[in-house]
Amino acid sequence: METELINYEKITRHIWQNLYKKTIPPLTETELDNIKSINDEISVQDVNDVYLPLVQLIRIYKKTMSDLSFSKGLFLQKIAENQPFIIGISGSVAVGKSTTARLLQLLLAQSFKTSTVGLVTTDGFLYPNQILTEQNILHRKGFPESYDMESLIRFLSEIKSGKDVEIPVYSHEIYDILPEKTLVKSPDILIVEGINVFQSTLNKRLYINDFFDFSIYVDATETNIERWYLERFKTLLELAKKDSNNYYHQFTTLSADEVLKMARDTWKKVNLVNLREFIEPTRSRAEVILHKDKRHKVDKIYLKKY
Numbered sequence: 001m002e003t004e005l006i007n008y009e010k011i012t013r014h015i016w017q018n019l020y021k022k023t024i025p026p027l028t029e030t031e032l033d034n035i036k037s038i039n040d041e042i043s044v045q046d047v048n049d050v051y052l053p054l055v056q057l058i059r060i061y062k063k064t065m066s067d068l069s070f071s072k073g074l075f076l077q078k079i080a081e082n083q084p085f086i087i088g089i090s091g092s093v094a095v096g097k098s099t100t101a102r103l104l105q106l107l108l109a110q111s112f113k114t115s116t117v118g119l120v121t122t123d124g125f126l127y128p129n130q131i132l133t134e135q136n137i138l139h140r141k142g143f144p145e146s147y148d149m150e151s152l153i154r155f156l157s158e159i160k161s162g163k164d165v166e167i168p169v170y171s172h173e174i175y176d177i178l179p180e181k182t183l184v185k186s187p188d189i190l191i192v193e194g195i196n197v198f199q200s201t202l203n204k205r206l207y208i209n210d211f212f213d214f215s216i217y218v219d220a221t222e223t224n225i226e227r228w229y230l231e232r233f234k235t236l237l238e239l240a241k242k243d244s245n246n247y248y249h250q251f252t253t254l255s256a257d258e259v260l261k262m263a264r265d266t267w268k269k270v271n272l273v274n275l276r277e278f279i280e281p282t283r284s285r286a287e288v289i290l291h292k293d294k295r296h297k298v299d300k301i302y303l304k305k306y
């Protein structure tokens with residue numbers, strides 16, 4: 001870990017929380033309620049101490065990006081088109097990427113009052129189950145070969161050039177790509193969240209990172225992530241009880257022990273292998289690494305120095 005992160009400034013939570021605090025207005029009641037509606041276990045202390053300074057840092061990157069694009073325009077004697085600012089968020093399955101992404105979306109929308117902030121998950125770029133089955137890789141869902149990376153990169157390139165773009169949607173409940181696409185309206189800021197956002201196309205010619213103006217890796221120990229995965233599995237199963245269309249409905253008749261065994265198995269044989277082989281090795285492509293403790297509290301922050 002330490003040599004891999006040689007070009008990062010390691011910042012304790014205590015130091016981080018004091019970096020920008022004075023310039024940030026406290027959250028209003030409504031803003032707090034909005035945050036609780038994402039996930040009522042998110043700690044308000046974390047929002048104040050960790051995520052609001054992070055928003056200030058993103059502000060610096062955003063300003064630098066638009067200054068550079070203006071200067072490039074002068075050099076080329078061309079009016080620079082307004083490009084959306086894109087933030088990539090990666091990390092293991094069940095580490096809390098989508099929760100972090102939704103929280104950041106809300107805080108950015110509050111901070112950049114006149115900007116629109118979009119959020120996209122790369123799950124939509126998984127191949128449908130039918131194709132995964134035909135290629136005999138359904139058990140490899142989430143691994144690099146299970147994503148249509150060319151389409152993902154085409155989407156990012158179109159969004160960067162200011163277009164509205166239709167993209168596929170993945171449903172965890174159905175466990176497959178849905179028949180209907182969704183329209184992503186050209187935003188001022190776009191958050192792209194997924195386990196594969198720091199990976200390349202299979203031929204390694206294109207890296208998604210090239211489209212990001214800022215990037216975050218959400219990190220935690222394997223033991224903690226496994227626990228969050230098992231807890232979420234139980235919640236999904238609970239929700240599936242009353243819904244026969246839900247993929248997890250078929251497992252609701254199993255005993256608690258059998259369910260636990262199945263979830264542990266999927267974690268160990270699929271998601272943990274993917275984490276070790278393909279996700280964690282991309283960690284040092286992030287500008288910022290947020291490390292969480294067993295209660296999702298951010299305890300360490302790494303910021304890329306160069």
Ligand SMILES: Nc1ncnc2c1ncn2[C@@H]1O[C@H](COP(=O)(O)OP(=O)(O)OP(=O)(O)O)[C@@H](O)[C@H]1O
Nearest residue numbers: 039041042092093094095096097098099228232296
């Ligand atoms: N900051 C947080 N505070 C409290 N609970 C959290 C936090 N972040 C995530 N969780 C919990 O951890 C679990 C995993 O979170 P989440 O669904 O956001 O992960 P993910 O990385 O997006 O997963 P996937 O890759 O499978 O979509 C969920 O049960 C969520 O409620």
Ligand SMILES: CC(C)(CO)[C@@H](O)C(=O)NCCC(=O)O
Nearest residue numbers: 093123141142143195266270271
């Ligand atoms: C959709 C992904 C790949 C990523 O979010 C993941 O949640 C997943 O479904 N992995 C496959 C193994 C499992 O069912 O957990």
